[in-house]
Amino acid sequence: MRLSWVQPEDLLSHELVTARDLGKDVSKVTWRWLDAGGSLTAGSSGASATPATPELHALAEKLMAALDEQPMPVRPGEPDDFAGVKALWRNVPRQQPRHDLERLHAAWVGRAAGCVLGKPVEKIPREGIREILQSSGQWPLTGYIAGDSVPDEVTRRWPWNRRSAPTSLAEPLAAGVSDGMPEDDDLNYTLIALRLVERCGPGFTADDVAQAWLDELPGGRVFTAERIAYRNLLLGHTPPETALRGNPFREWIGAQIRTDLYGWIHPGRPDLAAECAYRDASVSHVRAGIYGAMWVAAMSSAALTADNIDDVLDAGESVVPPVSRFANAIMDGRDLATRGDSWEGVVDEIYARYGKRHWVHVLPNAALVAAALEYHGGDFAASVCAVVSAGCDTDSNGATVGAITAALAGAVPDHWAAPLRDTLRTSIPGSDKVTFTELAERTMKVST
Template sequence: MRITWVQPEDLLPHEIAASRDEGREVAAIARRWAAAGGELTPPVSGASASPAPARLRALATELLDAADALPATGSADEPEDLAAVRASWPATWSLPAGPAAYDRLHGAWLGRAVGCLLGKPVEKIPRHGIREILVATGRWPLRDWFTARGLPAEVAARWPWNRRSAPTSLAENIDGMPEDDDLNFALLALRVLETYGRDFTSADVAQAWLDWLPGGRVFTAERVAYRNLLLGLAPPATARRHNPFREWIGAQIRTDVYGWVNAGRPDRAAELAWRDATVSHVRAGVYGAIWVAAMAAAAAVAAAVDEVLDAGEAVLPPGSRFAATVREARALGAGTDDWEAVVDELYARHGHLHWVHVRNNAALVAAALAYGRGELERSICAVVSGGWDTDSTGATVGAVTGALTGASGLPDRWVAPLRGRLASSIAGFDGIGFDELAARTAALADAGTRAAPPAGPTTTAAGPATPGDAR
């Protein structure tokens, strides 16, 4: 058995790639590793085929220490402290005041589950493989759940389903929402707020992981941070030691709830998301988390998806690569019906990144939201057919469009298979209903609104307030 995402010999190739992306000088480290017989190509699934010899494992650990000690290459465009990021935020927000209506919150939970479930069976399958499966089963372009029925054996062999997900996420097998980390982290955020309140700290999030989140249910940066917690490190050091996944997608999937309980206030949502994200991520990894939280805060009360995308962009460091990525992707997706051309361009720009990196996946999310124009089916089918981290991007896009629509407006053919419930290994949540989750979220949102100071005039630098539908 190979334990994934934590073995030094598997981490080092990812670290070399991550450091190069950050502009750090790792050529000497790469040369030493290659000269010793180490593999420079990062393993796609988190573990190489067989354990490394003891000498290589020891060298990998030494070189990871050396990489950690390299000088930082950060700039003012990509700040690592909240105060610097907050400096560019608007003073006020042109969004309807919260709290969000129960129907909008219910729609957000359902939409997150629907989008996640749609993407689960094809996670790790590349874009062209997803298309081949759909063409072979007569479902291209994507407009329904994936199925193994009618799939030729040679196609199935070439593109095997995600083995952990297919038994419960194909059309013929769906019976409620199966467990997934994209929902587990939303549940955990809910519990953090219920347990510690809105003043929770990063240390509280870390303790919540240790108390309620099984270690085997976390991956990439979260698994590294979990290991670092067990080694005795505290946040934010947990995000930095031997963590080549520090700018991957993990934190971006954790923060919707912080937006839902701060409807109309993307700034407050982003601050909570920052505290959570810095347990495991830095820079773009954290920017993805505050971006999604801000969009969730807007989606719960906004009338249109452009208001949501505006809110998300407003909390990002304006000169960062992440901000540029989502702005460019949004522009590509807007005003076109040629989704394949959009995705072709996204792959040309970001195809060099790992399929779990944050920037390429955020680009897909931004483009799909703009392309989908707030409609759930069009949006989730677009983002999942685009590949990369399909269940995570599907979940984020589904949550935004589900909140914009509200539960009462979501198509029954997408919602009914969920049976109104989800599975989880987090104690107290297995089998819980989406209606109860929405009610508990609404209670937190209402309590926060009563305790918070007034939001001020509804005007921003972006222009006058636009009336929204809070349902």
């Protein structure tokens, strides 16, 4: 078996893009790699088109090390330290904490429902998702995706996510195949964050996060930046070095999917939620990758106390460096949604601006999340269906949008919640088949 997301010949093509984005000079490395027969083409599953020869493996390892040795240039408006980010904050909203168990429960269930919706079509591009739905009379999407009505020739052209389809399509959900929300890394991280806060309190450190991963997170259930950071931890490195060594995914979406819980324990305090998110994200990410984590944590905090989606989006923007690439992406998404005549037109424009990036990169995904929330006014069903139909990281975006809109509403419609049986299946030791009711109560206990 050839493990993906860690082979140097696969990582280098991604690293050349990331290093350039962060201001490094990649020209000499690029030409040396191409001259040796390497490829700049990287696949969706982590493998590149470069032949896996011992010579190219060794060269890629050497070139990755050379890029690691280059210091990351200062980028105006994009601080690397929390104090620098915080110094740029303006008008971060603060509300009196309102501990609402119904909203917390809705947030947990909404995150699960949105994740399940996107799981079967994860890795399928937008055009494939649309063909699947149109061919089976499910366009526009209004509920969990049914598989039985999709023509065979369409699923041959656009295969379901092999791991998720058997448990996450409408039919196995209705049949109770998983007896709850199927296991997924998006919810694993939320549970680990809860257990971390229960053990260490809200003042946990990045080292505490790293130790929690080593203690509780199965190595086979980490991907992209988290897989690299996990490997770096096993090699004896500590945060933030774990985010920097051989990690071309440090501005991808991974940290953005881990931080809802920090908002839920700080209702009405986006500033405190964002600070927790920064510490967590620094284990595996930098800059835009960290800003995405802070953005989601702040919105998750506001969603428990706000009355409308604009206040939630404002809270998220308030903790992000205002002239950063990440801020541009979320403001683009929101602005396009405000001015767009149709959801598909909004998505077309987001892809025109950000679609050349990998489908797991944080920028296109954050733009889609912001746009879906704004365009559909925070409505749960419309928002999760829209963001999943738009492609990119479908299960992660569905989870984020589902959690925020459900918390804002204080409930998840029964036809979305019922198939999940108020139960979370997880690969975290000792926590399989925990109920969302229990998780909400435990979250309430550690809330500030």
